[in-house]
Amino acid sequence: MGDAEIVVAKMAERVKVREQDAKVRATNFDEVCLGYNEEEAVLEASRCLHCKNPLCVTGCPVGLHIPEFIEEIKNRRFKDAINEIHKSSSLPAVCGRVCPQETQCEAKCVLGIKGEAVSIGKLERFVADYAREHGSSDEVPITKNGKRVAVVGSGPAGLSCATDLAKLGYEVTIFEALHTAGGVLTYGIPEFRLPKEKVVIPEIENVKKLGVKIETNVIVGKTISIDNLLNEEKFDAIFIASGAGLPMFMHIPGENSNGVFSANEFLTRANLMKGFRDDYDTPIKVGKKVIVVGGGNVAMDASRTALRLGAETHIVYRRSEKELPARTEEVHHAKEEGIIFDTLCNPVEIVADENDNVRAVKLIKMELGEPDERGRRKPIEIKGSEFEIECDMVIMALGTTPNPMLSKNTKGLMTDKKGCILHDDETTETSLKGIFVGGDAAIGSATVILAMGAGKKAAMGIHKYLTNK
Numbered sequence: 001m002g003d004a005e006i007v008v009a010k011m012a013e014r015v016k017v018r019e020q021d022a023k024v025r026a027t028n029f030d031e032v033c034l035g036y037n038e039e040e041a042v043l044e045a046s047r048c049l050h051c052k053n054p055l056c057v058t059g060c061p062v063g064l065h066i067p068e069f070i071e072e073i074k075n076r077r078f079k080d081a082i083n084e085i086h087k088s089s090s091l092p093a094v095c096g097r098v099c100p101q102e103t104q105c106e107a108k109c110v111l112g113i114k115g116e117a118v119s120i121g122k123l124e125r126f127v128a129d130y131a132r133e134h135g136s137s138d139e140v141p142i143t144k145n146g147k148r149v150a151v152v153g154s155g156p157a158g159l160s161c162a163t164d165l166a167k168l169g170y171e172v173t174i175f176e177a178l179h180t181a182g183g184v185l186t187y188g189i190p191e192f193r194l195p196k197e198k199v200v201i202p203e204i205e206n207v208k209k210l211g212v213k214i215e216t217n218v219i220v221g222k223t224i225s226i227d228n229l230l231n232e233e234k235f236d237a238i239f240i241a242s243g244a245g246l247p248m249f250m251h252i253p254g255e256n257s258n259g260v261f262s263a264n265e266f267l268t269r270a271n272l273m274k275g276f277r278d279d280y281d282t283p284i285k286v287g288k289k290v291i292v293v294g295g296g297n298v299a300m301d302a303s304r305t306a307l308r309l310g311a312e313t314h315i316v317y318r319r320s321e322k323e324l325p326a327r328t329e330e331v332h333h334a335k336e337e338g339i340i341f342d343t344l345c346n347p348v349e350i351v352a353d354e355n356d357n358v359r360a361v362k363l364i365k366m367e368l369g370e371p372d373e374r375g376r377r378k379p380i381e382i383k384g385s386e387f388e389i390e391c392d393m394v395i396m397a398l399g400t401t402p403n404p405m406l407s408k409n410t411k412g413l414m415t416d417k418k419g420c421i422l423h424d425d426e427t428t429e430t431s432l433k434g435i436f437v438g439g440d441a442a443i444g445s446a447t448v449i450l451a452m453g454a455g456k457k458a459a460m461g462i463h464k465y466l467t468n469k
Contacts, residue, residue, distance in 0.1 A: 012115025015044040017122050022336035026307055029191040029276050031198075032333060033097070033122075038076075041126040045073035047111065048118050055108035056120060061453030062095075062160070064088045066105060066120055073123055082131040085124065090163035090207055091156060091452065093132065093199045094185060096125025099449040100327050132202050142211065145169035147466050150235040152220045152406070155183020156448045157439030158241035159207050160455030161462075166210035168463055173235075175218040180272060183243055185448070187272040188264070190301050192308070196271070221406035226413070226435065237434045237462045240421060241455060244400040244440035250293070254350030255396075259287075259358030263294070263302040263397035270305050286311040287392025291361050293347055294397030295319070300330040302395045303339050313339050314389065318346040318366050318379040344368075346379065348386065350394055360388045400445045420444055427461040428454070436462055 018034040019025075025032050036044065048070045056066045065084050072081035085092045101107075101121035109117035149165050151158045154176040162172045180186050185200045194200060208214065218224060220242070229235050247262030249255055266284070269275040273282040290306040292299050295317035307313045315334070317324060321343050324331055335341070342363070349362040365385035368377035402419045414422045414431040421430055421437045428436045438454030440446055 012111070014047065014116040014119045015040050017119070022333075022338075025192065026337040029308060031195055032192050035129060036122055036126045038078075038130075041073055041123060042076060044119050045070045045123060048074070049110060051110055055110070056105040056118075059105040059108040060088075061104070061449045062088050062456055064105070064124070069127060070118065070120070070123060073127060078127060078130045079134075081127045085127060088456075089124075089452070090160055091185075091203050091448075092124050093128035093203055094156070094194065095449055095452070096121050096123075096128055097194055097199065098189060098447075100447060102328060104449070140167055140210070142167060143169050144171065147171070147236045148173070148234065149462060149466075150175060150229045150233070150238045151241060152238065153177075153183055153241035153243055153439075153441070154181040154204070154214055154216075155241060155243050155439065155451060156185060157243075157441075157451040157455040157458075158183065158239070159204065160452040161239050161241060161438065161459045162212045162455075163207050163210060164456055164459035165462060166207075166212050168459070170463075170466075171211070173213045173215060175220050175224070176214060176216045177219045177242075178272065179216050181214050181216060183241075187268040188298070188301075190267065190271060190305050191276070192304070193301065219405075221409045226406075226410045226432070230434065236466055237436065239455075239458050239462060240406065240430070240435065240437040240441050241439045241451070241458075242403065242406055242441045244402045244445045246401045246403045246419070247396065248398040248400060249396055250347060250398065252347060252349055254352050254358075257350050257352040257356050257358050259392060260350055260394045260396065263292070263298045263395050264400060266302055266395050267298070267305065270309075276305070276309060284309055288312060289389075289391040290314070290393045290395060291316055291347075291389060291391045292395045292397055293317075294399075295324040295326060296397065296399070297326045297330055298399075299397035300326045300334050300339075302397050304334055304337060306393070306395065307337055307339060311393070314342050314391075315339055316342045316345060316347060316361070316363065318344070319368060319377070320344055323368075323376060342389070344379075346381070347394075351388065358392060358394055360390045361394055362386055362388050400440070402441045402444070406441075418444060424461075427464070428458040429461060429465065434465065436465075 054067045069081045069084040105120045106117040148171045151162050151174040154174045165172050247264045274280040275282045275284040286309045290311040290313045292303040293316050303313045344366045345363040351360040353359045365382045366379040369380045372378050407413050407415045423430045423437045436458045438458040439451035
């Protein structure tokens with residue numbers, strides 16, 4: 001093999017990222033992925049072809065300037081790289097860790113056709129971490145325009161919208177229902193994937209440095225209404241980014257037994273209430289065996305959390321492993337750590353003991369039939385194939401829908417049959433003038449980066465509305 005052929009062969013493979021050993025990390029809540037160091041990042045950045053028509057950018061919901069920030073890394077101008085990223089994204093350390101790059105920007109990378117795509121997510125994470133550790137980005141000069149916008153919810157959609165509006169000169173106040181800001185970033189994603197003190201809190205502080213105010217323990221729709229914000233607090237516009245916090249259940253016999261949790265409740269207790277720490281008074285007693293029902297990223301998070309709390313953990317999913325909707329990386333990590341996958345089976349009953357505590361789950365085996373309207377093969381029960389798995393806890397990770405409290409308590413705010421707030425696709429404005437919506441509250445449960453993209457879109461819609469453009 002000649003020198004040129006060796007270079008091409010090397011370019012086909014990305015620089016592997018360092019991780020905690022699977023057996024070690026399964027016993028702690030430290031971050032699994034250790035990220036790139038400077039040399040690794042520069043080497044990976046050198047793989048980028050800097051295409052004239054960078055398709056990777058079209059795959060990013062927030063339009064990140066990908067070739068530009070990678071070029072800065074390649075030339076070791078790491079502070080310039082973060083400034084390039086901040087033109088589009090307010091949460092790079094978060095996105096670099098939890099975005100499904102493999103189905104978005106990296107899926108469009110030309111190198112991925114015959115080899116491995118550039119590790120765009122890991123490079124974004126490197127730059128964000130470098131900036132946090134070394135001090136970074138240029139301050140953005142802001143000229144206030146005298147107009148005020150309220151943002152309901154401090155999750156990724158709310159933070160993204162608030163950032164863009166603040167840069168445009170608006171006085172922005174975020175109202176958060178919980179006692180800590182961050183939304184799903186704080187309560188929904190485990191510490192081993194997204195460290196709170198190291199990553200989430202500093203990212204939120206960067207938003208606050210733009211002049212954004214965050215008021216916690218305020219439940220819009222209960223402690224204060226949309227009308228109050230408009231008429232008494234005198235906000236000129238409102239962005240609803242309240243997320244999708246209402247968990248879904250199967251409605252099968254025994255589902256109200258002691259020991260049945262929604263993934264939302266379980267992860268909130270572990271993350272926001274520090275239930276995984278011995279020095280906190282909010283412990284989670286998982287018992288010896290836990291069954292997690294579902295196959296998405298939340299199911300992976302819940303199962304890997306239960307494992308770290310000491311339980312043998314099973315994921316029950318009604319389709320085959322090929323159809324798992326979770327990120328490939330998360331499935332891979334779960335398997336490495338010892339999660340047991342029971343695919344092609346589905347719960348039909350939660351079996352409780354005489355004290356109404358969970359004792360087992362009764363399952364039925366499934367087979368895959370013809371594809372449904374979305375192209376997914378429909379799971380069909382195999383009659384007479386029921387069996388039981390003994391367990392101490394069941395976690396339902398079946399998805400979430402928007403909490404109806406805000407919409408039900410806001411006259412004239414229209415929703416669809418799933419509870420999602422209806423809105424104009426271009427402007428994001430709702431059925432109420434001056435009220436905008438984005439993220440999970442508008443489309444149902446989705447990803448962090450899609451929520452951020454919705455927040456950016458809403459910021460532009462609000463800006464056009466308030467400037468009559």
